[in-house]
Amino acid sequence: MADTTTGHGFIRHGGRKLSDYLVFNTDHKVIGIQYIVMSFVFFVFGGILAEVIRAELAAPGVQLVGGSQYNQLFTIHGTVMIFLWIIPAFTGLANYVVPLGLGAHDMAFPRLNAFSLWLLPPGALLLLLSFVVGGAESGWTAYPPLSIQTSAGQTIWAISLQFVGFSTIFSAVNFLVTIFNMRAPGMTLTRMPLLAWAMVATSIIQILGTPVLSAALAMLTLNRVLGTNFFAPGAGGDPLMWQNLFWFYSHPAVYIMILPGFGVISEVLPVFARKPIFGYKLIGFSSLAIAIVGFLVWAHHMFTSGMDPLLRIPFMVTSMIVAAPTGVKVFSWLATIFGGKLRFTVASTFALAFISMFVIGGLSGVFLASVPIDIHVQDTYFVVAHLHYVLFGGSVMAIFAGLYFWYPKITGRLLDERLGQLHFWMTFLGFNITFMPLHLAGLDGMPRRVADYDPAFFLPNLIATLGSLLLAAAALPFLFNAVRSLFRGKMAGPNPWRALSLEWTLSSPPPVHNFPTPPTVEHDPYGYGESVVRSA
Amino acid sequence: MSQPTTTHKYTTTGLDSRKLGMWIFLATEVMLFSSLISGFLQMQARSPAGANHVLNIPLTAVNTFILICSSLTVVMALSAIQDGDQKKLRTFLLATLALGATFLGIQIIEYRHLIVGEGFTPAGSLFGAGFFTVTGFHGFHVFIGLIWCAWLILQAVAGRFTAAEHMRVEIFGLYWHFVDVVWIILFTLIYLL
Numbered sequence: 267m268a269d270t271t272t273g274h275g276f277i278r279h280g281g282r283k284l285s286d287y288l289v290f291n292t293d294h295k296v297i298g299i300q301y302i303v304m305s306f307v308f309f310v311f312g313g314i315l316a317e318v319i320r321a322e323l324a325a326p327g328v329q330l331v332g333g334s335q336y337n338q339l340f341t342i343h344g345t346v347m348i349f350l351w352i353i354p355a356f357t358g359l360a361n362y363v364v365p366l367g368l369g370a371h372d373m374a375f376p377r378l379n380a381f382s383l384w385l386l387p388p389g390a391l392l393l394l395l396s397f398v399v400g401g402a403e404s405g406w407t408a409y410p411p412l413s414i415q416t417s418a419g420q421t422i423w424a425i426s427l428q429f430v431g432f433s434t435i436f437s438a439v440n441f442l443v444t445i446f447n448m449r450a451p452g453m454t455l456t457r458m459p460l461l462a463w464a465m466v467a468t469s470i471i472q473i474l475g476t477p478v479l480s481a482a483l484a485m486l487t488l489n490r491v492l493g494t495n496f497f498a499p500g501a502g503g504d505p506l507m508w509q510n511l512f513w514f515y516s517h518p519a520v521y522i523m524i525l526p527g528f529g530v531i532s533e534v535l536p537v538f539a540r541k542p543i544f545g546y547k548l549i550g551f552s553s554l555a556i557a558i559v560g561f562l563v564w565a566h567h568m569f570t571s572g573m574d575p576l577l578r579i580p581f582m583v584t585s586m587i588v589a590a591p592t593g594v595k596v597f598s599w600l601a602t603i604f605g606g607k608l609r610f611t612v613a614s615t616f617a618l619a620f621i622s623m624f625v626i627g628g629l630s631g632v633f634l635a636s637v638p639i640d641i642h643v644q645d646t647y648f649v650v651a652h653l654h655y656v657l658f659g660g661s662v663m664a665i666f667a668g669l670y671f672w673y674p675k676i677t678g679r680l681l682d683e684r685l686g687q688l689h690f691w692m693t694f695l696g697f698n699i700t701f702m703p704l705h706l707a708g709l710d711g712m713p714r715r716v717a718d719y720d721p722a723f724f725l726p727n728l729i730a731t732l733g734s735l736l737l738a739a740a741a742l743p744f745l746f747n748a749v750r751s752l753f754r755g756k757m758a759g760p761n762p763w764r765a766l767s768l769e770w771t772l773s774s775p776p777p778v779h780n781f782p783t784p785p786t787v788e789h790d791p792y793g794y795g796e797s798v799v800r801s802a
Numbered sequence: 803m804s805q806p807t808t809t810h811k812y813t814t815t816g817l818d819s820r821k822l823g824m825w826i827f828l829a830t831e832v833m834l835f836s837s838l839i840s841g842f843l844q845m846q847a848r849s850p851a852g853a854n855h856v857l858n859i860p861l862t863a864v865n866t867f868i869l870i871c872s873s874l875t876v877v878m879a880l881s882a883i884q885d886g887d888q889k890k891l892r893t894f895l896l897a898t899l900a901l902g903a904t905f906l907g908i909q910i911i912e913y914r915h916l917i918v919g920e921g922f923t924p925a926g927s928l929f930g931a932g933f934f935t936v937t938g939f940h941g942f943h944v945f946i947g948l949i950w951c952a953w954l955i956l957q958a959v960a961g962r963f964t965a966a967e968h969m970r971v972e973i974f975g976l977y978w979h980f981v982d983v984v985w986i987i988l989f990t991l992i993y994l995l
Contacts, residue, residue, distance in 0.1 A: 375819070439827050442822075447817065448819075449814045473829050475833075477830045480834060481837030482837065492924050493924070494934070503845075504845075511841070
C-alpha cells in the first residue's frame, strides 16, 4: 500500500524537496516532521499567551487585560499547549522514529496517518477563530455551568477539539496496528524499542479515553446549540456529569502527554550511559500499568465538587498507586545510568533534567492525591505549579531530549552543542524560577484563574514573571540552532551517538522506503557495553 | 492511489492490518456509545417515571427487526463473494443498503412524529435530550454506514472484489454489525426498560 514511490498529484510519498513537506504526504518521516514543525508553531503561540498571562500577574491589580480576556488567555493557553503542542510533538517524534525502530517501511495506514495530521490545521484554525467571536473562557476544563453560559467561542472551542480528537484516535489506531503488525522478522514484543511500548500504552489511552471526551464535547455543544439541558443545573441537568466524563478522558490524557516522554528517556539514557537499559520488561509493563490504573483515578479532580466523601478514599488510593509503576521507571533509569560512563550531550542533559523535574511534579502529584491536602490547595497555584512541573519539567524536557537526540537522524546534521547547552540552561533555570515560587503562593492560598491577586502574593509572582521571560528567551537559541544547523550543522553520518536501535543503521536522513531489505532482529537495542551478560 | 491487490501481505500477527485496525477503531466506538448511553441514563434518572411512554414501541420493534435483517444480508454478501459470486454480492449489498435506508427513514418519521405530533423535543425535557442525542448519534452511524455501503456497491459493480480479496466487504460488515448491536442495546434500554 505504501509502495507508491512518487504518488501522484495531491498525494505524495517521501520528502525530497521543500514542497513535499507542505502537502498531503504519506511518508511517515515527512508526517513526523510536519507534526513537529506544526507543534512548534503552537508552542510559540501558546508561549506568547503565557507571557501575557505572566505580564498581567507581574503585580497585583489589573494591568493589561480585563477579567474576561484573562479567562480567554489561560483557556486558549491550556488548550493549545495540551492539544496542539505536547500531544502532536510526541506524535510527530513517534511517527518518525517508531516505524524505523521496528524495522517497518512505514506506518500501517499511510494515508490515514496523513489524514490525522491534516485534521489538526482546521482544528487549530477554529480554535483561533473562537477568539474573534469572543473566545472560550471557562478554562481548558470547560466546567458547566460557566461553559454553557459564555459566548459562542465556547461552541467553536468544543468543535475544534473534535477535530483534534479524531486526529488522535486515528493516529492511535495507526500506531497500535503498526506496532503489532509491522515489525521486522525477529522483532519480538520484548525486543522492541521502549518508545514503541510507550506508544502502545499511549495509544490504548487514546483509543479508550478520547471518545469519552468526544461524547462530552458533543453533549456540551448540543447543550449550547439545541438547548438539551444535560449540564444545566437550573433545568435539572447534571453539571457533575461533565466533570466525570471530562476527567475520564483528561486525567488519562496527562499520561498521553507523559508516557511517550518516558519512552524517549528510555531510548536516550542507555545510549549516553553506555549501559543496557535496566529492567526492560518492568519499564514496558509499567507503561501499561499506568495506562490501566490511569482510568481509575479521574475523580481525584473532583474531591471538592460535591462527591460522596466515601468515594474519595478509593480514588485517593488508586491515584497514589499510579506512583508505583512510575517509581519503577524512575529507579530503572537511575539504575541504567548508575555506574555508566555518562556522556553529557544536550540530549542526555535534557533527559536527566526530565527525571529530576518530573520527580518533583510527580511527588507534588502524590500530595494532591491525598484528600485533605487536595481540599486545602484545590484551585490554587500549587496545582498550577504541579502541573507545569509534570508537563513542562516532564513532557517538554523529554520532547527536547528527543529532538536533540533524533535531529541528526532526521536532518543528517548535528545541532550545535554549545547553543544547545545555552538553550538547556536558560530553559532549566527559567522554568524553575517561574514555577518553583508558585508552589509557595499556592500553599498560602493564592487562587488560580484570576487576573488579580492579594498584594501579599506580589513577590512570588514577580519572580515567576521574571523567570518566564528567561524561559521565553530560551526558545530563541533553540530555534536559531534548529534552523542554522539545517544548513551549517556538522554532518552527522548514520550513527553519531553510536546507538544500537534500527534507525541508526540507516543513512541520515533515511531513504524514502526506510529499509532496502527488512532487517532481521536478534536482540533488543540496548546491548551497550560488551562485557555485560545479556538476558534477551 | 490504487487499492492494494496483494492478498497475502506479510504481517507480524498474520492478521490483515485493515481488520485489526477496524477492531481497534470499534473499541473507540464502544467507548463513545458507552459515554452517550451513560449520559442518557443519567438524564433518565433525573426524569419523572414513565418518561418513555411517549415512544412508539411496535413501530420501533419493526424497525429493529429491519436493522437486524440488514446484518444478515451483510453476512450473505460476504459469504457470496467468498464463493466468488459477484451477482449475489451485489444483490445482498443492495439489500443491506435498502434495509438500512428503511431503518433510517422510519427513524426520521418517528422523530417527526415525536417533535411535531407529541411536542417531545431535545430541549423540552431531560429525557428528550438523552433520547435524541443517543439515538441521533446512532442514526448518524447508520447514515455513514449507508454511504460506505453505497460506495462498496459501486466497487462491486466495477468488479473490484474477488473470492481472494474481499477484506473491505468484511470490514464494512464488522462496522455494520457493531451499529446493529448498539441499536439492540439502545432499543432495550430506551424503549423496553
